Amino acid sequence: MIKIFRKLRHQLLNQSKFSKYLIYAIGEIILVVIGILIALQINNWNEQQKNLAKEQTILKQLYNEYQSNLAQLDEKVLMRNEGLEACNQLLQQIDHPEQINEEVFYNSLWKLLRDPTFDPIKNDIVGSENLRLIRNQELVRILSNWSTEVYQVQELELEYKKFRSEIIIPCYNRLGVSRNVNDILWKNGYTPTEALDKKTSSKFTIKSTKKELDLKEVLNDVELEGLISQAITFNLVTNIQSQTLRDRILNMLNILEKEIEN
Template sequence: MLRFFRSLRQRLLTENKFSKYLLYAIGEILLVVIGILIALQVNTWNEERVEQAEEQAILRQLKTEFTLNLAQLDDKIRAKEGLMSSAKTLFSYIDDPEGRTQDSVDFHLGRTITFSTFDPIVSDLASSGALRLIRSDSLKLMLSLWTSDIQSVQEDELSWKFYRNNYYVPFLVENYQLRTIRDLAIQNDFLNSFLIRPETGGRQEEGKGIGRSLHKVDSDQLLRLPNFEDHLERALTKNTFAHAQSLILREKISDILALLDSEIHLEQLRNPSPNP
């Protein structure tokens, strides 16, 4: 084919048909330009297919991560609700001494000295450049705000952890026996719910506690201390606020998962899998 065009061009030149040669040359240039444009378009299509495949891989990975994050957050929410419920119960025991027993007080005390922090999977899509592959502007915005949303929840959780470690637990050590509280928590398998992976090693065998303290404890005396009521108020207030923040974050995770499902479904509609 190239030999044909070359010979045609030479024949036109030798026959001094310049106008026809000019038209031929223009046509040849146009053919070359069209070929280049077609090649560029094909290359663009290929790049788009690659980027769409990468986007779908990222979306599916994010769906897995946020599903795990949601499950973890739900565990933390339940833990906070247990603490808040026990704090309210202890307030009722302060106000109505007739309704309490030693074991009941110890059980609820054990739940008020716990803390839980949300430690989710975080994919830094912005710094890696992968965020640009996601076509949904709404999804990109929510993912870009994800890190700051986590920090808001963690700050409240760490605030309670600091207070618990530096004020509440030292107060109980000074005025009560933590061994008895911890033993009852182990007997009820309560502490295992705070393990990262309770189904694997490190699990405290249910019913195998550490034994109760031989030192006499008096829950009535503890509940009469004015400072105990103040510490209990801090436990309830700090965890109530952290719980509210966690519920807000839960809604955001649910929204992200809904957008991920929508984007994955849209791509399946655009490119349905061939029938086997």
């Protein structure tokens, strides 16, 4: 094609037909420009397809990560709910010491010692150029706010961890119930709620304390009653924040499902 145009151009020049040559030259320039534009369009289309493929990879990765985050968050909420139930049982026995059940009592005390901590999968999408590949702006907004909202939950968890270490454990030690709490935990086999392998169960013989221990006096302890009440507040507030975080995850997963190509 180019050779034909060149031959035609030489013929027009040789025949001194300048006006026709000028028209031809303009046409040739237009064809070159059109060719360049088409090439740019093809290149842009290829880049767009690459970006779309990358976006799909990122979306699928996010979907898998936040499915795992949801499962972990639900596990922590469950642990706190179990702690709330334990607190209710303890307060019930404190208010009605004649109905005390030692095994229930010690099991309930143990559940206050757990400190559920939410540790979601961290990715490097936010703050990287990969974020620009995500076209859904609602999803971008949720991702951008995620770390701040997680921190609000983790901050409450750290407060409870400190409360457990500095208040609950010293109180148990002062009351002399720590050995019995751990004995009840392990003697029948125990699998932590947060265990990586839910099928494992460990047993260990500690045996209860040989010291004199009057559980009615323990139930009458003002500090114990107070820390149980405080544990209720800690768990309730953290679960309220966790529910908000859970809603964020569900919204994100819903958006991801719609954005991921089948």
